[in-house]
Amino acid sequence: MASAPPAPALASYTPDVHAIGDSLLATALVSLVPLAVFFLLLMVAKRSALVSALGSVLTALLVAVIGFGMPVGLGLLSASQGLVFGLLPVMLIVVAAIWFYELTVVSGRFEDLRRSFSAVGRGDLRVQAMLIAFCFGGLLEALAGFGAPVAITAVMLMALGLPPVKAAVTVLLANTAPVAFGAMAIPITTAGNLTGIPAEDIAAVVGRQSPLLALFVPLLLLFVVDGTRGIRQLWPIALVTGGVFAVAQFWCAGHFAYELTDVVASLAGFAAAVLMLRFWRPSTPEDQHSAVEKEALTPRRVIYAVLPYILVIGVFALAKLSVGGLDVPGILGHLNLVVEWPGLYGELLTSGGEPSSSAIYKLEVLGNPGTLLIISGILVTLIYRFAGDRDSYPMTGAMALSAAGRTLKNMRVAIATVATVLALSYVMNQSGQTVAIGTWLATAGGLFALLSPTLGWLGTAVTGSDTSANALFANLQQTAGQAAGIDPTLLVAANTSGGVVAKLVSPQNLTIAATAVRMPGSERILLRKVAGYSVAMLAVLCVLVYLQSTSVLSWMLP
Template sequence: MAGTALATTFAPSTDAVAGNLTASALVGIIPLLTFFILLAGFKLKAWYSGLGALAVAIVVAIFAFDMPVSLTALSAAQGIIFGLFPVMWIVVAAIWFYELTVVSGRFEDLRRVFNSIGRGDIRVQAMLIAFCFGGMLEALAGFGAPIAITGAMLIALGMPPLRAAVTVLVANTAPVAFGAMAIPITTAGSLTGIPATEIAATVGRQTPLLALFVPLLLLFLVDGKRGLRQAWPIALVTGVVFAIAQFWCSSHFSYELTDVVASLAGLAAAIVMLQFWHPSTPDDQLSQVEPERLSKSRVGLALFPYLLVIIVFGVAKLWTIGFDLPSWLDGTDRTVEWPGLYGNLVTGDGSPSESAIYKFSWLSNPGTLLLICGVLVALVYTVFTHSGRFPMSIGRGVTAFGATVAKMWLAIATVATVLGLSYVMNQSGQTVAIGTWLAGTGTVFAFFSPILGWMGTAVTGSDTSSNALFAKLQQAAGHTAGIDPTLLVAANTSGGVVGKLVSPQNLTIAATAVGQPGSEPILLRKVIGYSAVMLLLLCTLVYLQSTPILSWILP
């Protein structure tokens, strides 16, 4: 076969298997099925499942899609490197940035700030902690960190464990698309060639719909109909402001900062409203946390890291007065024509495939900007350190970075292998064959598009991994079915938002955080209905956006 020879060029085909599209699609889907079966069926770790699926994808690429061995290996290598940088570089930097607040002791002050905002009402505090602070943690860290942290915080308020777990799981929906500095969207843009800014703007016309209702749902989860009846105004204001900020920031500011801005805006709106209104709080909904009056300096230092992130990213993305900083930063990017792959991997007309170009954004990368923010935070916290309560030094910051990398090595390996799998499937033609085949459903595919994102995130626990698996497929289906590919790629991202609610990985994190290991089946039964309703809402919205009924709302 041609796949066993070192051919000079290779152009992927949608009918490589027996000259038939259906046969090619069914064979091409085998690596995805392998990944899901190993992960969900055999319950292997995601790292092993990704590695096994990558091996199967390589075999399928070589022997079924006739991709030369050398090009297949180079394709896998490009995907793995992309998984390491920029994807996991951003995630590691984000989690380290959060860890600085923990090792410095300032995180406890931030927790006290949230405890004082709700005036002792558990329902209001739970909503603000799970939704606003959880959204901020999702923006900076993601990968289960918001669930673990906010779950423990709700337990400290006196909330029953399972109720706390369900609350934080539901809250960790609307912000997920823009989590970890919007890395799911950045990944989708890199894989499809669609500008990430365009995908982000479209997602910003979808997930804010969830943000409108999630705070109200959280009140219901915490205190049933009574909580909803007594505290709905504060939830409505928080949700509306969060949604508006998410919509605006995704299109007009830095899309990487969307959740940071939306979370702070929602929190600020709640604080302002509570100056003039507060719910009547039943005795059984009073917080068990003793309030502590914090000095203005301690409050300022607790909030400093998150305000600094907005300033640094805002300047880096928007500063054009006297000097065009965004253009200068973009000018430091380096493009690498992947050796051995570029020029040999070609499109149908024989021109070099742009997918074989690797973009090395070493300075403009969000991970690097977060690193700069982290260094500044470490310096400020070191200057204002106090032995005992706030012990901080540059050495502790460096140690925290090493500990973050060590703690995340499995996640790093998993994402790297999933991206390797994605690149092999994309560049060999497997993904395009599947997408073209699915597009046979016609315009109705827009309705089912979010389901793929939901499934990918439900199984992998990561919206980033879901986009790595399906973004290119969604794009191919859109081209064939005559549906805007940007809409479908965004739908994949938005569908993944509600898939995270039922992900086994997240269920385990939630159960552990509230001290109820083994309660995952109970949690699944409690949240799966909410996930299904939210998914149906998104499917309907995306379908209407693909028609003249709501197409006007798209950017």
């Protein structure tokens, strides 16, 4: 009896940017349909981000199978790889960062940190508003992100005596410069993983763009709080705060641990302001005195309040230490996972017929920022448990575990949403849809650099997340750059920086701000007040990126 023939393997697949009608334009336009579905469901049909992402994934699969001829099995495997990547490492980092922040809250130390920021400024409401919205908000963005900086700092500014609308506009405007490095720089980490460009390289370029905003945002905050009088009377401390923040952001992004950029920059900017106020006294009009904190803080309480952030800097620095024969990154890298995605690797081919490297899943197990944050959180718990004031600030392992469970529960929709957006990204990238769009956009030549930040702005304005904007457009930017002869790293960084200035107009952030100041339904009022700032900053970034792509400012790039 003849033996049965072997079961056929999945058909191999090579993306083609002329798949539809043998036309690049037609292929690119059809490839835009999943993105259009996502934005229409979110903005027109008013569906949730999760439902919108699910609808766009289904659309992307249909376009991949029907339009590009991608086997159904490969399309589903591609989506599964993106889904897993969205969970590990992307949302692991985000959840770990928020848990780390929650530890400071449940321990009671966060309140001391808040009061430390509120106590600075010699009673000048304008100085305190600037420091809380910009420096403290930047610190919250570094760890919590996802709207927490806007919600928390808005309430703090109202407690100081700032009117609700003014408080909301102030914190929305402040939540710009730190966004690229928010939640332990997860937008940059995501872009690096998707494009294959080292995240450190992307961060270094972003560190030559967003600090320009950081330099001037404190001045804008003074203008919002007190008009031209605020700038005239307080410009020295605004420039010092913004300048030190910008320098620290630039240095940390390119020369230290880019994940800690906002932590270092926020603490440095705040420390510079505190130091300056020891020698310089603001001229404070009667109508700009803030509410006074009733209870004085002791140095011990301030030290314990700041300790978690100093500790996390130390843990990340140690993880990157490479001196002499000690190579900590190499040691941590021994447990890294490298998986050729089953059923996809070897069947998804490049134009040269080689297996596509995008079908290889990589995960840092020990050196992952999420793992390092968990280690930092455990250390903080132990220190607060055994070395702190346990009577006034009780801290136990059970409280830490409870905070972790609560964080996972509160983040479950966000986890599912980001994972689904990454599934969309992988299907569009591996089927060739993103490459087709990027190749078509590259026909604009060098002018594409001028438009590049606009894509990041659009993605963040709609989704409320710079991470999602990079998931949607990072590969597109890379492809367009390669085709147009523009540095792809510059354009991927521009996508990230463009998203920075869209946070203040995203419906998500507007709603959070309106709710925080107890004015639900005032989103349109807030949008009218902040839209001009967003567009103006976007225009500055567009010109900056274009000049960086030419000989005029190419010297700025690493």
